Amino acid sequence: MSKDREFLWRRLHSLLGVIPVGLFLVFHLSLNFTAVGGEQAYNDATGVMELVPHSLLLLIEWVVIYIPLLFHAFYGVYIAFTATPNTGRFSTYRNWMFSLQRFTGVFLVIFIAWHIFQTRIQKALGTDVNFNMMEEIVANPFMLGFYIVGILSATFHLTNGLWAFLVSWGITQSPQSQKIATYVTNILFVILSVVGVAAILAFV
Amino acid sequence: MIAANTGRMVKVEILRQDTTSGNGYWQKFEVPYRHGMNVISILMEIQKNPVTENGEKTTPVAWDMNCLEEVCGACSMVINGRPRQSCSTLVDQLTEPIKLEPMKTFPVIRDLQVDRERMFNALKKVKAWVPIDGTYDLGEGPRMPEGKRQWAYELSKCMTCGVCMEACPNVSEKASFIGPAPLSQVRLFNTHPTGAMIKDERLNAIMGDGGLANCGNSQNCVAACPKGIPLTTSIASLNRATTVQMFRNFFGSDHFVD
Numbered sequence: 001m002s003k004d005r006e007f008l009w010r011r012l013h014s015l016l017g018v019i020p021v022g023l024f025l026v027f028h029l030s031l032n033f034t035a036v037g038g039e040q041a042y043n044d045a046t047g048v049m050e051l052v053p054h055s056l057l058l059l060i061e062w063v064v065i066y067i068p069l070l071f072h073a074f075y076g077v078y079i080a081f082t083a084t085p086n087t088g089r090f091s092t093y094r095n096w097m098f099s100l101q102r103f104t105g106v107f108l109v110i111f112i113a114w115h116i117f118q119t120r121i122q123k124a125l126g127t128d129v130n131f132n133m134m135e136e137i138v139a140n141p142f143m144l145g146f147y148i149v150g151i152l153s154a155t156f157h158l159t160n161g162l163w164a165f166l167v168s169w170g171i172t173q174s175p176q177s178q179k180i181a182t183y184v185t186n187i188l189f190v191i192l193s194v195v196g197v198a199a200i201l202a203f204v
Numbered sequence: 205m206i207a208a209n210t211g212r213m214v215k216v217e218i219l220r221q222d223t224t225s226g227n228g229y230w231q232k233f234e235v236p237y238r239h240g241m242n243v244i245s246i247l248m249e250i251q252k253n254p255v256t257e258n259g260e261k262t263t264p265v266a267w268d269m270n271c272l273e274e275v276c277g278a279c280s281m282v283i284n285g286r287p288r289q290s291c292s293t294l295v296d297q298l299t300e301p302i303k304l305e306p307m308k309t310f311p312v313i314r315d316l317q318v319d320r321e322r323m324f325n326a327l328k329k330v331k332a333w334v335p336i337d338g339t340y341d342l343g344e345g346p347r348m349p350e351g352k353r354q355w356a357y358e359l360s361k362c363m364t365c366g367v368c369m370e371a372c373p374n375v376s377e378k379a380s381f382i383g384p385a386p387l388s389q390v391r392l393f394n395t396h397p398t399g400a401m402i403k404d405e406r407l408n409a410i411m412g413d414g415g416l417a418n419c420g421n422s423q424n425c426v427a428a429c430p431k432g433i434p435l436t437t438s439i440a441s442l443n444r445a446t447t448v449q450m451f452r453n454f455f456g457s458d459h460f461v462d
Binding site: 079169172 | 286371373374420421427436440443445446
């Protein structure tokens with residue numbers, strides 16, 4: 001990395017976490033939520049994706065998901081491991097959020113790598129991605145637990161990251177505005193978590 | 205000082221270190237209690253009689269101090285796990301045994317003495333001063349509104365004590381972050397009407413490596429600051445200023461200081 005580029009890398013990391021990675025997560029969890037309506041509803045909703053020409057879909061996947069996500073993940077791991085968490089000495093709410101943001105971030109690198117291997121790469125190898133596939137995956141109670149923790153980590157990391165995004169770009173400055181942003185992002189966390197967990201439980 | 209000997213002994217444990225590169229080791233002491241004692245008076249008692257709890261003779265404990273009224277910032281150390289000034293920390297408000305450690309986010313010189321040079325280097329890097337030296341008389345500067353002066357006075361209370369640096373999880377030997385105190389000084393000097401004449405230089409300085417963007421928003425600094433300086437508000441305000449500066453730099457704006 002060239003000299004004095006750290007500011008731009010950090011800002012890019014913050015931006016990409018929200019747009020497009022965060023927006024994609026909201027879209028992804030919403031699409032999953034159709035599983036609550038049953039097997040047919042889910043297969044119909046995900047089937048719409050098949051209507052997009054394959055080459056265009058691949059392009060969108062790389063530009064909107066893989067490249068931003070890879071940068072966010074690897075730069076994020078670097079950020080996480082240059083921190084020295086000290087919640088033992090400073091057990092304030094924000095300091096816990098600081099540590100959890102880094103902990104969930106590192107966990108999500110593992111979870112998402114596994115998740116992509118188990119679904120997207122299997123699809124590329126010729127397996128059908130549909131309701132049955134997820135049903136088989138979460139039939140294993142260990143996998144179900146792993147997915148629930150993964151979903152909650154993702155919704156936390158996004159909503160808490162959104163709070164940090166608002167500070168990092170200078171949108172929320174005063175303690176009061178940051179407190180209001182805490183409430184709003186916490187409500188968002190609950191909504192996204194309910195959507196995400198309800199979706200995965202629909203496959204059980 | 206007139207002090208009655210109450211017979212009570214204060215238990216103290218100190219993390220000592222003989223040389224800069226040496227290993228730390230704990231030593232226990234017992235010091236006769238006096239009414240109104242602060243942590244420095246404990247260290248002075250140990251200096252008078254450097255004998256451990258077990259009666260073994262040892263070297264006096266080294267520490268830094270200067271003003272003794274919480275304005276110089278020299279006597280910061282970690283007291284019962286929290287970084288704070290040893291002059292304004294009273295024994296009556298502490299649980300025993302009182303544990304004293306150096307602020308290890310800085311290089312330890314000896315015992316409780318640390319080298320805060322990185323903070324002073326950071327102040328130089330961000331030009332934390334009002335430039336008034338020229339080859340000609342610059343005359344009077346613009347007036348500062350009184351309300352703004354009162355508000356800026358709060359930021360000027362920073363004594364470079366290092367407590368915020370010790371509290372910050374992103375300031376350490378493995379990271380290059382300059383820390384909260386020098387950042388807040390950028391806001392202070394960019395607020396001053398004459399200081400603001402080079403505000404783009406300060407913003408560009410904190411947009412370098414190890415600068416503003418390395419803040420992780422744990423907000424420990426504002427919780428730990430002994431002077432109650434709104435450090436996280438300063439950082440968020442600078443985040444907005446650097447967002448604008450980033451676009452100005454990128455598009456080559458000629459509005460660099462206004």
